[in-house]
Amino acid sequence: MPEIAFSQPSSDKHELEEGAAFTPRFDANGLITAVVTDAGDGALLMVAHMNAEALSKTLETGIAHYWSRSRGTLWKKGETSGNVQYVESVSTDCDQDAVHLTVRVEGDGATCHTGRRSCFYRNVSLDRDRPVLVAKS
Amino acid sequence: MPEIAFSQPSSDKHELEEGAAFTPRFDANGLITAVVTDAGDGALLMVAHMNAEALSKTLETGIAHYWSRSRGTLWKKGETSGNVQYVESVSTDCDQDAVHLTVRVEGDGATCHTGRRSCFYRNVSLDRDRPVLVAKS
Numbered sequence: 001m002p003e004i005a006f007s008q009p010s011s012d013k014h015e016l017e018e019g020a021a022f023t024p025r026f027d028a029n030g031l032i033t034a035v036v037t038d039a040g041d042g043a044l045l046m047v048a049h050m051n052a053e054a055l056s057k058t059l060e061t062g063i064a065h066y067w068s069r070s071r072g073t074l075w076k077k078g079e080t081s082g083n084v085q086y087v088e089s090v091s092t093d094c095d096q097d098a099v100h101l102t103v104r105v106e107g108d109g110a111t112c113h114t115g116r117r118s119c120f121y122r123n124v125s126l127d128r129d130r131p132v133l134v135a136k137s
Numbered sequence: 138m139p140e141i142a143f144s145q146p147s148s149d150k151h152e153l154e155e156g157a158a159f160t161p162r163f164d165a166n167g168l169i170t171a172v173v174t175d176a177g178d179g180a181l182l183m184v185a186h187m188n189a190e191a192l193s194k195t196l197e198t199g200i201a202h203y204w205s206r207s208r209g210t211l212w213k214k215g216e217t218s219g220n221v222q223y224v225e226s227v228s229t230d231c232d233q234d235a236v237h238l239t240v241r242v243e244g245d246g247a248t249c250h251t252g253r254r255s256c257f258y259r260n261v262s263l264d265r266d267r268p269v270l271v272a273k274s
Contacts, residue, residue, distance in 0.1 A: 004266055017251055022261045022268035033184055035172050042179040047170055047235040059263060091273065093256035094249055098184040100257045112231050114154055119230035120237045124159045126196060129141055131159035136228065 004056040009096060017094050024055060025097040031067060032099060036111070039088040039102040045111040046119045048077075055099070062087050064103055082107035141193040146233060154231045161192060162234040168204060169236060173248070176225040176239040182248040183256045185214075192236070199224050201240055219244035 009023040024032050031049040054065040064085035068075040078084035085103035112119040122133040146160040161169050168186040191202040201222035205212040215221035222240035249256040259270040
């Protein structure tokens with residue numbers, strides 16, 4: 001399959017917000033933020049980053065690919081763990097600098113590398129003026 | 138109220154992932170990604186950024202504050218539009234480089250500056266190999 005090519009974003013704000021072309025605005029590092037939620041119950045699973053290749057492969061294959069900033073490589077999520085993410089929808093925001101994926105997770109359903117379903121497993125609260133983390137119930 | 142001070146993140150991965158201290162990992166620009174969902178139905182409303190001051194004010198006041206990258210200023214969301222966001226919960230992810238806010242939106246409920254409830258009002262789809270945007274139904 002040929003890789004999907006993304007056109008340069010318009011400098012016209014109206015075109016970005018109301019136009020029909022998807023022209024993702026990658027940051028200075030060539031990355032866009034991806035918010036990933038469960039297609040079933042809407043739970044926030046993770047926040048990751050994509051470069052053009054990862055975004056292109058995700059759209060082409062329907063399987064979520066990211067850019068691993070720690071490893072500096074393309075990352076097919078679940079390739080080793082089995083927790084592959086099948087993409088049900090991709091949307092973007094007004095200024096096209098973030099994408100939202102709704103996914104169904106295969107395998108044991110863990111998205112976080114710690115084995116938890118979601119990476120967001122702790123609430124932030126204040127203990128006097130100290131910000132602390134408390135496991136979600 | 139004294140501003141909340143955030144400690145430096147630990148270089149110990151286990152401490153970041155399992156410890157009780159909230160030590161947000163701001164990026165090279167001093168920002169952390171904030172994912173904002175509706176506390177009622179869980180809809181994804183927006184993705185924004187916070188610097189330490191915005192995050193501190195959000196935790197102190199229970200009202201969402203962000204850093205406006207376009208204006209280069211602290212931004213109390215809804216200050217002009219009336220669509221203030223009252224924060225019901227703040228959580229963070231495994232490596233503490235993103236936060237998730239659940240909020241109740243005041244005013245007419247619009248979060249997006251285009252007047253829509255959510256900034257994510259368009260799906261990405263492929264028209265042959267061309268990525269296009271389609272309004273969500």
